[in-house]
Amino acid sequence: xxxxxxxxxxxxxxGQEVNITCSHNNIATNDYITWYQQFPSQGPRFIIQGYxxxxxxxxxxxxxxxxxxSSTLSLPRVSLSDTAVYYCLVGDPGEAAGNKLTFGGGTRxxxxx
Amino acid sequence: ETxxxxxxxxxxxxxxxxxxxxxxxxLGHNAMYWYKQSAKKPLELMFVxxxxxxxxxxxxxxRFSPECPNSSHLFLHLHTLQPEDSALYxxxxxxxxxxGANVLTFGAGxxxxxx
Numbered sequence: 001x002x003x004x005x006x007x008x009x010x011x012x013x014x015g016q017e018v019n020i021t022c023s024h025n026n027i028a029t030n031d032y033i034t035w036y037q038q039f040p041s042q043g044p045r046f047i048i049q050g051y052x053x054x055x056x057x058x059x060x061x062x063x064x065x066x067x068x069x070s071s072t073l074s075l076p077r078v079s080l081s082d083t084a085v086y087y088c089l090v091g092d093p094g095e096a097a098g099n100k101l102t103f104g105g106g107t108r109x110x111x112x113x
Numbered sequence: 114e115t116x117x118x119x120x121x122x123x124x125x126x127x128x129x130x131x132x133x134x135x136x137x138x139x140l141g142h143n144a145m146y147w148y149k150q151s152a153k154k155p156l157e158l159m160f161v162x163x164x165x166x167x168x169x170x171x172x173x174x175x176r177f178s179p180e181c182p183n184s185s186h187l188f189l190h191l192h193t194l195q196p197e198d199s200a201l202y203x204x205x206x207x208x209x210x211x212x213g214a215n216v217l218t219f220g221a222g223x224x225x226x227x228x
Contacts, residue, residue, distance in 0.1 A: 030213040043117075043203045043219025044156070051214075087156075092215045103148075103156040 004088045009108040018075040020107050022088030025069050031091035033064060033071045038085045038106070047086075048073070075109075083111045116140040119204050119220035127228050128194060134223045136187040136204030144210035145187040146217065147179060148203040156203065162187060163210040194227045201225075 005023040012018045024033070032051050036044035048055060050062040050071070061074040075082060085106040117138045126132050138145065147159040161169035162181040176198075178190040187204055201224050205217040 028213065032214040034216060036217075041201060041222065041224065043205065043222050044217070045219070046216050049214065049216060091213050092211055105155050 004090055004104050006088050006104065006107045008105065011110045011112060012078055013112050014079055015077050018078050018109060020073045020086055021070055023070045024090045027068050027090050033062065034089045035062065035073045036087045036089065038087065044087060078111045080111050080113060082109065084109060117204055117206055117218050117220035119223050121223060122221065123224045125226045125228065126194065131192040133191065134189040134202055136220055138185055138206040140206055140218060142206035142208050143184055144207045145181060146205040147187065147189050148205065149200050150203060151200040161210060168210055196227050199225055199227045
């Protein structure tokens, strides 16, 4: 399971675009990159998944460079309700390989009015 | 309500009690998971089941005992817990296991407090 590194926290304002970059230098050939959002006392919720280049859905965009060693989640025009913790996950979340912390620490995004 | 339902949502128990957490998924998935999330800590994978067979166990203490009677139901039996076991216990499911494209659907969690 590839290890991921994300910023611990980010602040933004309503209406701005938020970009969160995740580093995953040891990503395997068959690994996809998946992002989740978690609100306090709730389970994480799937946001977007990609393998390479760019993926866009109604919620976010995911940019993945050719070497796939990093990825950037882009949240357009955030609102207060986007305040949450965002997790970058690479590969199979059930593959712990001795490492319990499959989700990493995530990035705590605070959207201010 | 998501496709993964967890009960109870809140549980308070003493260290000598025996209780169980229940998870049910209505998505037709083949894999189910238990995660633990302590206060201000990352999620920790506890158990993974694929088609009712356990495929991953992260050296979880024996006071936590999982049970997966079928692909739709997952239990976590709790006995003689410690106060440090107080946490949010999350159940998740996915279409398959051991896939690099796996996507998890989580339940709302069971908030456990051990006195």
